[in-house]
Amino acid sequence: EDQVTQSPEALRLQEGESSSLNCSYTVSGLRGLFWYRQDPGKGPEFLFTLYSAGEEKEKERLKATLTKKESFLHITAPKPEDSATYLCAPMFSGGYNKLIFGAGTRLAVHP
Amino acid sequence: EAGVAQSPRYKIIEKRQSVAFWCNPISGHATLYWYQQILGQGPKLLIQFQNNGVVDDSQLPKDRFSAERLKGVDSTLKIQPAKLEDSAVYLCASSLFGASTNEKLFFGSGTQLSVL
Structure with missing residues (x-):
């Protein structure tokens, strides 16, 4: 079954404090992986597409990276x-x- | 460039009533999508049109939900009768080419539906 899991669910940072978000997936025939940003009350807005x-x-x-099983948003x-x-x-x-x-x-x- | 337009912005109805949402995609975009986003979850595809034909409606609850895309441009999504679990944000998105490409989607701001 195709699944995608993001972690953590929520993250609180101080201004200037770097971190990474994780996206792990199990899909067959990956054609690409998209990252979107969504602000409250708005639709998702495209950030990146990674292909391989x-x-x-x-x-x-922001920097997005991709491996065979997961993607990170730094x-x-x-x-x-x-x-x-x-x-x-x-x-x-x-x-x-x-x-x-x-x-x-x-x-x-x-801040 | 004008974005994806949706209306209404908010809708409150009682269970068993009917409701309709409208979407006008970006001009020239062939593919139109309706997503349901329940609070705390990611968007879930309900139906995908390419021009005025249905590409995928496998997750559309067809006993109560219906959608059409008139002349391959505007689209309406209808719920009749609504249930409490239909409370969600209904997002419309469009993309330039067809379903065989891996291009990005452009989303509208959504319609927030509350079923009481």
């Missing part, structure tokens, strides 16, 4: 405006491309 193990992508204070020196829920979504091939969203990690960055 060993790939890394960066955007400002947050370096976070600011309060980075507070949001971060969702990962592996895409797998089931006749056509399908996304499974994890439950997300709720990140709170305090």
